[in-house]
Amino acid sequence: xxxxxxxxxxxxxxxxxxxxxxxxxxxxxxxxxxxxxxxxxxxxxxxxxxxxxxxxxxxxxxxxxxxxxxxxxxxxxxxxxxxxxxxxxxxxxxxxxxxxxxxxxxxxxxxxxxxxxxxxxxxxxxxxxxxxxxxxxxxxxxxxxxxxxxxxxxxxxxxxxxxxxxxxxxxxxxxxxxxxxxxxxxxxxxxxxxxxxxxx
Numbered sequence: 001x002x003x004x005x006x007x008x009x010x011x012x013x014x015x016x017x018x019x020x021x022x023x024x025x026x027x028x029x030x031x032x033x034x035x036x037x038x039x040x041x042x043x044x045x046x047x048x049x050x051x052x053x054x055x056x057x058x059x060x061x062x063x064x065x066x067x068x069x070x071x072x073x074x075x076x077x078x079x080x081x082x083x084x085x086x087x088x089x090x091x092x093x094x095x096x097x098x099x100x101x102x103x104x105x106x107x108x109x110x111x112x113x114x115x116x117x118x119x120x121x122x123x124x125x126x127x128x129x130x131x132x133x134x135x136x137x138x139x140x141x142x143x144x145x146x147x148x149x150x151x152x153x154x155x156x157x158x159x160x161x162x163x164x165x166x167x168x169x170x171x172x173x174x175x176x177x178x179x180x181x182x183x184x185x186x187x188x189x190x191x192x193x194x195x196x197x198x199x200x
Contacts, residue, residue, distance in 0.1 A: 011081040011143040014135045015092045016154045024172050060143040081143050084154035086200045091187035094120050120190045
């Protein structure tokens with residue numbers, strides 16, 4: 001998500017509280033990038049014919065490459081992201097995708113249905129560099145620490161989010177939560193050394 005008027009770029013890593021952050025930012029400004037439906041006509045004209053859409057869950061390199069074509073200097077933007085325990089994040093991702101498939105969300109059924117029908121243990125062992133889903137990329141694929149001005153932690157979400165909102169001068173008296181996972185240690189029972197090595 002990019003908000004040009006505020007000079008901020010949010011790298012939304014899946015299952016790190018990003019939907020909540022997006023819903024806080026969106027009502028205050030008109031983000032250029034919040035979903036693939038929010039691309040204005042003049043930007044579409046500039047990028048016509050490009051294999052490109054302004055969508056969530058893209059990495060820093062992707063944004064840098066394409067915003068340059070819009071005349072934006074990404075080095076002048078305040079870049080931030082939230083990260084999460086990688087084992088907890090991937091387990092939460094698997095549960096979330098299964099839930100979306102169960103309610104018939106075509107965005108997920110088209111891409112993930114076959115693999116996610118397996119148990120978590122079987123599914124995770126099918127993830128390789130060649131077939132890993134974009135939602136399951138390692139967090140370092142989305143953004144490197146030296147590319148960020150601020151990195152918050154999902155495990156410290158409310159405190160870190162309040163710090164962030166102070167920095168970027170957004171007001172939010174009550175922090176809502178969207179697509180929130182239950183905070184449990186359940187994921188720990190689904191990993192062995194082989195699966196841990198796949199994730200991290």
